[in-house]
Amino acid sequence: MIDVVNLTKRYRGDAVVEALTFSVKPGTVTGFLGPNGSGKTTTARMILGLTSPDAGRATVGGRRYRDLDFPLREIGALLNPGAVNPARTAIEHLRWLAAANRLPAARAELVIGMVGLDAAAGRKVAGFSLGMRQRLGIAAALIGDPATLLLDEPINGLDPEGIRWIRTFMQGLADEGRTVFVSSHLMSEMALTAGELVVIGRGRLIAAESVKSFVARVDSTVRVRSPQLDDLEVALAETGATVWRSGEALEVVGMPIEHVGSVAGRIGAVLYELSSQHASLEDAFMRLTGELCEYTAEAVA
Amino acid sequence: MTGPVGSSFLMEWHKLRPLHKTSRTVIVAVLLAVSVSAAVAAAMAAGADSMTSLQRLRFDSVGTSLQGVNAAVLAVAAFGVLTVTREYSTGMIATTFLAQPSRLRVLAAKLGTHSAVALVSGALACVAAFAVGQALLGAGGLGVGWDAADLPRALGAGAIYLVLICAWGVAIGALTRSSSSAIIWLATLLVVAPVVIQILPESVVHAAGRWLPSQIGMHAMATRPDPHSFGAWAGLAVLAGYVVVTLAAGAWRMARTDP
Numbered sequence: 001m002i003d004v005v006n007l008t009k010r011y012r013g014d015a016v017v018e019a020l021t022f023s024v025k026p027g028t029v030t031g032f033l034g035p036n037g038s039g040k041t042t043t044a045r046m047i048l049g050l051t052s053p054d055a056g057r058a059t060v061g062g063r064r065y066r067d068l069d070f071p072l073r074e075i076g077a078l079l080n081p082g083a084v085n086p087a088r089t090a091i092e093h094l095r096w097l098a099a100a101n102r103l104p105a106a107r108a109e110l111v112i113g114m115v116g117l118d119a120a121a122g123r124k125v126a127g128f129s130l131g132m133r134q135r136l137g138i139a140a141a142l143i144g145d146p147a148t149l150l151l152d153e154p155i156n157g158l159d160p161e162g163i164r165w166i167r168t169f170m171q172g173l174a175d176e177g178r179t180v181f182v183s184s185h186l187m188s189e190m191a192l193t194a195g196e197l198v199v200i201g202r203g204r205l206i207a208a209e210s211v212k213s214f215v216a217r218v219d220s221t222v223r224v225r226s227p228q229l230d231d232l233e234v235a236l237a238e239t240g241a242t243v244w245r246s247g248e249a250l251e252v253v254g255m256p257i258e259h260v261g262s263v264a265g266r267i268g269a270v271l272y273e274l275s276s277q278h279a280s281l282e283d284a285f286m287r288l289t290g291e292l293c294e295y296t297a298e299a300v301a
Numbered sequence: 302m303t304g305p306v307g308s309s310f311l312m313e314w315h316k317l318r319p320l321h322k323t324s325r326t327v328i329v330a331v332l333l334a335v336s337v338s339a340a341v342a343a344a345m346a347a348g349a350d351s352m353t354s355l356q357r358l359r360f361d362s363v364g365t366s367l368q369g370v371n372a373a374v375l376a377v378a379a380f381g382v383l384t385v386t387r388e389y390s391t392g393m394i395a396t397t398f399l400a401q402p403s404r405l406r407v408l409a410a411k412l413g414t415h416s417a418v419a420l421v422s423g424a425l426a427c428v429a430a431f432a433v434g435q436a437l438l439g440a441g442g443l444g445v446g447w448d449a450a451d452l453p454r455a456l457g458a459g460a461i462y463l464v465l466i467c468a469w470g471v472a473i474g475a476l477t478r479s480s481s482s483a484i485i486w487l488a489t490l491l492v493v494a495p496v497v498i499q500i501l502p503e504s505v506v507h508a509a510g511r512w513l514p515s516q517i518g519m520h521a522m523a524t525r526p527d528p529h530s531f532g533a534w535a536g537l538a539v540l541a542g543y544v545v546v547t548l549a550a551g552a553w554r555m556a557r558t559d560p
Contacts, residue, residue: 045559048399049398049402050395050398050399050559050560051559052559065402066402066403067402068402069304069305070305070308071399071400071401071402072399072400077399079395079399080392080395083391083392083393083394083395083396084391084393084396085316085387085388085391085393086391088316092315095315096312096315096316096400097312097396097400099308099311099312099314099315100308100309100311100312100315100397100400100401101308101400102308102311140396
């Protein structure tokens with residue numbers, strides 16, 4: 001459980017994160033979406049006590065990160081995968097983390113097995129690929145068997161097999177009843193994993209809701225194919241819908257599929273196809289963050 | 302040891318245990334102390350025949366055998382510096398703060414564990430330097446042996462001197478967050494300043510020289526008093542004062558400025 005209330009961070013007067021409020025609930029994967037530079041990492045660092053907010057607060061299970069005596073037991077975090085001493089071996093890295101939070105040393109062996117790095121346990125991190133470092137970072141996040149996980153861009157540097165692995169892995173953690181908060185700038189990836197979304201743009205909250213309702217915010221398109229395409233186009237335009245040609249079909253925006261069917265019936269048009277084209281998460285995201293960016297640009301001008 | 306404070310110490314101890322670059326500076330320090338002491342003692346023993354009886358009377362056999370300790374200070378200081386600055390340069394400090402969010406606790410743990418290592422290796426360096434130095438001085442009839450007056454004080458003060466230097470390294474590391482600037486500061490204070498002060502008028506040397514860490518260390522390990530110095534303990538107290546002030550500044554920066 002992560003609660004963020006009115007969280008604000010400014011650097012030299014510029015707001016990087018502005019009055020952000022949302023909460024992340026257990027039992028599902030929550031995607032944290034935003035374009036690069038939208039304040040995702042700053043928000044994550046404020047939740048983790050690494051960056052001090054200028055206003056507001058962030059809590060994990062009701063307590064501020066800095067007030068946790070053994071934080072790794074409450075929340076596991078994956079931040080910059082480079083944050084490891086390269087001269088240390090993977091297992092040494094996990095052992096000092098275990099020692100830091102009074103966890104049995106056996107946890108280090110256990111989590112390194114969970115991420116499939118057993119064979120590389122005794123090797124120095126300096127020789128690790130980015131994908132291996134990501135896995136080590138995830139092992140570190142799991143060391144305290146935490147109820148909450150915060151993963152910042154976990155699929156960076158992973159190969160397709162690794163991406164599939166982490167997808168199932170995160171899903172499994174959420175199914176166990178954990179809170180899983182995953183930031184990404186890849187909408188397509190979140191569409192596959194996340195049930196809930198927190199979307200930000202320019203440090204402000206755009207949406208905090210389920211993937212389904214977020215996508216539904218964007219008008220879906222209705223596609224119609226008919227031999228009487230010209231008649232249909234006129235009839236639909238007269239009823240106020242936005243219509244345009246797309247090859248041998250019409251794309252209709254701003255009108256429910258039932259109404260499109262009724263209009264076709266009224267003029268007696270033969271239909272070859274009447275289908276609803278659902279907006280993808282990516283469409284919804286681009287549409288909503290695009291609006292925000294335009295709004296900000298105008299405000300500046 | 303079961304609370305967060307104890308586990309912070311355990312964390313730093315675990316990081317120290319594998320003997321990597323940082324820990325090697327300790328070994329370098331001990332080797333430097335012993336070899337420089339040996340070189341100084343050998344040189345003194347070689348010139349022993351030409352010494353007058355007054356010179357022999359005034360000769361500080363204990364202090365001479367411990368001269369090498371001052372050669373080890375930079376390595377000991379680097380040991381303290383690197384525990385902080387290496388974490389900032391690799392970004393690992395974020396991982397450390399994730400494991401232990403109280404930054405002052407982290408600093409205290411680094412200070413405690415590294416001071417403990419500095420104490421053990423500092424004591425070892427002093428005893429080894431004395432043993433080797435005496436063996437060589439003995440050849441010139443300048444040895445005093447293990448029952449020399451003030452020897453326990455000289456050895457103890459030498460070890461404490463190195464602990465304070467290590468703690469100063471940790472403090473300057475926390476203040477600068479950069480290995481190179483911290484080492485430059487320490488090299489200036491510990492090595493360059495004593496050389497520069499030599500070219501100043503004698504009155505200045507006598508007045509200002511006693512405040513230099515290297516002079517404090519040298520007089521802490523001497524068994525012949527010098528009127529232009531603090532005594533052994535007063536000198537170490539002055540050095541401890543430098544450490545406390547720097548540490549307060551370093552702790553303030555560590556707690557206030559995010560990594």
